[in-house]
Amino acid sequence: MHNLSHQNPTLSIIKIGGNVIDNPEKLTAFLIAFNGLPGYKILVHGGGKMATKLAQDMGLQATMVNGRRVTDSQTLQVVTMVYAGLINKNLVAQLQTQHCNAIGLSGADGNLIKATKRPIQNLKNTETGENEEVDFGYVGDLDAQSVNTKNLVLLIENGFIPVFSAITHNGESQLLNTNADTVASALAVALSNNYQTSLIYCFEKKGVLRDIEDEQSVITEINPSTFETLQAQNIIHSGMLPKLHNAFEAINSGVKQVFIGSADELHLLKTENFGTRITT
Amino acid sequence: MHNLSHQNPTLSIIKIGGNVIDNPEKLTAFLIAFNGLPGYKILVHGGGKMATKLAQDMGLQATMVNGRRVTDSQTLQVVTMVYAGLINKNLVAQLQTQHCNAIGLSGADGNLIKATKRPIQNLKNTETGENEEVDFGYVGDLDAQSVNTKNLVLLIENGFIPVFSAITHNGESQLLNTNADTVASALAVALSNNYQTSLIYCFEKKGVLRDIEDEQSVITEINPSTFETLQAQNIIHSGMLPKLHNAFEAINSGVKQVFIGSADELHLLKTENFGTRITT
Numbered sequence: 001m002h003n004l005s006h007q008n009p010t011l012s013i014i015k016i017g018g019n020v021i022d023n024p025e026k027l028t029a030f031l032i033a034f035n036g037l038p039g040y041k042i043l044v045h046g047g048g049k050m051a052t053k054l055a056q057d058m059g060l061q062a063t064m065v066n067g068r069r070v071t072d073s074q075t076l077q078v079v080t081m082v083y084a085g086l087i088n089k090n091l092v093a094q095l096q097t098q099h100c101n102a103i104g105l106s107g108a109d110g111n112l113i114k115a116t117k118r119p120i121q122n123l124k125n126t127e128t129g130e131n132e133e134v135d136f137g138y139v140g141d142l143d144a145q146s147v148n149t150k151n152l153v154l155l156i157e158n159g160f161i162p163v164f165s166a167i168t169h170n171g172e173s174q175l176l177n178t179n180a181d182t183v184a185s186a187l188a189v190a191l192s193n194n195y196q197t198s199l200i201y202c203f204e205k206k207g208v209l210r211d212i213e214d215e216q217s218v219i220t221e222i223n224p225s226t227f228e229t230l231q232a233q234n235i236i237h238s239g240m241l242p243k244l245h246n247a248f249e250a251i252n253s254g255v256k257q258v259f260i261g262s263a264d265e266l267h268l269l270k271t272e273n274f275g276t277r278i279t280t
Numbered sequence: 281m282h283n284l285s286h287q288n289p290t291l292s293i294i295k296i297g298g299n300v301i302d303n304p305e306k307l308t309a310f311l312i313a314f315n316g317l318p319g320y321k322i323l324v325h326g327g328g329k330m331a332t333k334l335a336q337d338m339g340l341q342a343t344m345v346n347g348r349r350v351t352d353s354q355t356l357q358v359v360t361m362v363y364a365g366l367i368n369k370n371l372v373a374q375l376q377t378q379h380c381n382a383i384g385l386s387g388a389d390g391n392l393i394k395a396t397k398r399p400i401q402n403l404k405n406t407e408t409g410e411n412e413e414v415d416f417g418y419v420g421d422l423d424a425q426s427v428n429t430k431n432l433v434l435l436i437e438n439g440f441i442p443v444f445s446a447i448t449h450n451g452e453s454q455l456l457n458t459n460a461d462t463v464a465s466a467l468a469v470a471l472s473n474n475y476q477t478s479l480i481y482c483f484e485k486k487g488v489l490r491d492i493e494d495e496q497s498v499i500t501e502i503n504p505s506t507f508e509t510l511q512a513q514n515i516i517h518s519g520m521l522p523k524l525h526n527a528f529e530a531i532n533s534g535v536k537q538v539f540i541g542s543a544d545e546l547h548l549l550k551t552e553n554f555g556t557r558i559t560t
Contacts, residue, residue, distance in 0.1 A: 054361075058337045077366060081334075085365020086357060093388040093449040101431070103390045108373040109383045110440055151381070154438045160390055160431075169373040 010039035011156070011195035012269070015184035016202045020263040021048040021087055028094070030202075033266035035100040040156050040195060042187060043102075043163045045091060046180035051082040066126050071137040071177045079177050080106075083165040091163050103160040107140075107168030108175060110151040113183065115140025115168040115176045140168040140176025142183070147190035181243075185250045192254030199255050200274075201243065202263035207275035208244070210235055218261075221277045224248065247278040290319035291436070291475035292549070295464035296482045300543040301328040301367055308374070310482075313546035315380040320436050320475060322467060323382070323443045325371060326460035331362040346406050351417040351457045359457050360386075363445040371443050383440040387420075387448030388455060390431040393463065395420025395448035395456045420448040420456025422463070427470035461523075465530045472534030479535050480554075481523065482543035487555035488524070490515055498541075501557045504528065527558040 014034060020026050034043060055062065055078050063070040071079070088104040095102035107113030118139045125132050146168075155162055164187070166180035181201065188199040207218035222230065227244065230236040236244065247258040261268075261275015268274040294314060300306050314323060335342065335358050343350040351359070368384040375382035387393030398419045405412050426448075435442055444467070446460035461481065468479040487498035502510065507524060510516040516524060527538040541548075541555015548554040 054338075057339070058334075080369055081361035081365040083365075084369050085361040085363075089360055089364050089386050089388050089447060089449075089455055090453075092386070093455055094453045096388055096391050096449065096451065097453045101390060102388075104386065104388070106369050106372070106384070108369055108376055110381060111376050151440075158434045158438060167369060169376065171376065173370075173374045173377045175369055175373055 008194060008196050010198065011041065011191055012037050012039060012198045012200060013042045013044065013184050013188045014200045014202065014266070015044045015046070015180055016263050017046040017180065018048040019204050020202065021045060026264060030263045030266055031091070031094050032098065035095060035098045036267065037269065041161055043091065043161070044180055044184040044187065045083070045087060045163070045165060047079065047083050048087060050086060051079055054078050054082055065134050065136070066123060068136065070135070071139050073138065076138040076175060076177055080167055080175055084167045088163060088165045095161065095163065101159055101161055102163045103155065104163045104165070106165050106175070107178070107183075110148065110155070111171070112148050112152055113142065113164075113168045113178070113186070114146050114148070114171045115142055115178055117170055117174065117176060138174065138176050140170065140178040142168070142178065142186045144189075146186055149190050149194065152187075152191065153194055181246065185246055185255075188250055188255045189253040192256070197255045198257050198259065199247075199250050200259045200261070200266070200269065201247075202261065202266065205262060206265060207261045208236065208240060219276050221279065223279050244278065251278060251280055288474060288476050290478065291321065291471055292317050292319060292478045292480060293322045293324065293464050293468045294480045294482065294546070295324045295326070295460055296543050297326040297460065298328040299484050300482065301325060306544060310543045310546055311371070311374050312378065315375060315378045316547065317549065321441055323371065323441070324460055324464040324467065325363070325367060325443070325445060327359065327363050328367060330366060331358055334358050334362055345414050345416070346403060348416065350415070351419050353418065356418040356455060356457055360447055360455055364447045368443060368445045375441065375443065381439055381441055382443045383435065384443045384445070386445050386455070387458070387463075390428065390435070391451070392428050392432055393422065393444075393448045393458070393466070394426050394428070394451045395422055395458055397450055397454065397456060418454070418456050420450065420458040422448070422458065422466045424469075426466055429470050429474065432467075432471065433474055461526065465526055465535075468530055468535045469533040472536070477535045478537050478539065479527075479530050480539045480541070480546070480549065481527070482541065482546065485542060486545060487541045488516065488520060499556050501559060503559050524558065531558060531560055
């Protein structure tokens with residue numbers, strides 16, 4: 001492992017979810033801001049309402065285990081169609097109008113992201129309290145070897161702007177549904193030897209809030225020491241904890257900085273006035 | 281325009297349709313043969329039964345004009361999901377199992393194929409005999425400037441094997457449904473300055489047949505002179521004529537050779553014992 005971070009060019013990896021994808025005005029504004037970012041960049045997108053609507057149209061019943069959706073083979077078809085097809089190609093077509101040389105990708109393309117099908121797990125059923133074997137279906141988990149850095153760098157350095165759906169494959173012809181946050185952080189970590197990598201999670205808030213009721217109470221910077229204090233003060237708890245643990249894991253694996261904020265404000269990233277900055 | 285065809289490397293562009301895509305055994309055998317082809321290669325695929333099934337599930341009514349389906353906005357969603365998503369990503373995942381470095385693409389990706397929405401046409405209605413204005417909807421037509429040769433050559437020469445669905449875009453964020461045969465020939469023509477290009481149309485027969493009832497009566501080679509004779513003898517007529525006119529148009533625009541044959545026999549291409557060869 002080498003570290004040339006000071007000489008390396010910058011790379012921003014931005015993750016957006018359904019709240020942006022399902023809102024045409026927000027989406028257009030976001031894509032303009034994305035295109036305006038300096039340096040290399042990658043977009044990672046989740047799904048939107050269309051996948052749920054299509055599953056209903058097809059008469060599929062959602063199977064839930066412990067509040068998590070099971071990806072059976074028909075659900076995998078739906079998310080492959082909607083995420084890797086409809087959403088991905090529309091995002092690319094919109095970016096191309098701005099002369100942003102977007103290329104839509106799944107993890108299968110160029111073998112860019114190889115995942116492992118999540119093994120059957122022995123979990124406590126939150127309703128019955130009993131332990132049971134749970135098969136989450138066609139869900140892909142990532143590890144440190146998942147990203148094909150060589151092929152991805154070839155695309156980036158030849159002027160393509162990758163736009164990833166969170167559909168991956170296992171290298172044995174099976175497509176897998178993967179968490180889009182996880183895809184974004186795996187890409188950021190894997191590319192941090194080649195670039196000074198920033199990982200930007202866009203969500204529905206302006207950042208990590210000091211007071212959940214006050215949208216203006218964004219905490220501008222969190223480092224490991226202030227994170228401990230904020231937890232001790234019970235300012236950061238519940239839903240925000242896994243996001244921040246993921247962010248610090250990325251930082252500890254070579255990512256230069258992580259931002260958590262609103263897609264509506266991405267244009268502020270240039271001035272580093274964007275959301276919450278997580279750093280070492 | 282330069283022509284360096286004798287020094288140039290070879291490129292094979294293969295088009296497959298639903299009869300291969302909908303048959304898992306045929307498809308696997310075809311993909312092995314495709315991967316075994318020497319030189320650079322590109323796969324172009326049409327659709328299959330899934331698009332029709334999905335449209336039915338979504339409750340869409342097919343609008344037909346003069347026997348041709350109109351691509352309304354919902355139909356465009358369906359073909360984008362099925363062709364650019366489900367079929368494209370499954371083909372790529374299968375090719376990757378053979379260490380064939382496939383990358384799935386639409387015309388929007390890398391702005392690789394820019395089309396023009398077909399203008400409203402004044403056509404005779406074959407049922408009523410009256411002329412009427414016909415809008416085929418979100419259908420894309422191609423011209424000599426449609427293919428972004430620069431970006432496509434970058435992908436090819438960096439070791440990627442393009443797998444194209446026939447979804448294109450107009451450069452103004454509109455995706456368009458394009459004929460897959462037309463996409464294949466436009467790619468072959470556009471790349472014929474860079475490579476010695478072969479265009480291979482796979483269909484349900486073993487080639488152009490001397491006797492439509494006899495699957496063994498394949499005409500092994502047709503050139504402009506024998507084409508005239510075969511037409512005069514009424515051996516080639518009706519449905520086969522547009523295919524052959526397209527083939528000769530490709531030949532006359534720089535493509536080295538065109539083959540028409542069965543996907544099941546693609547492994548014979550190496551020995552040039554495959555289907556019908558159309559040449560100058």
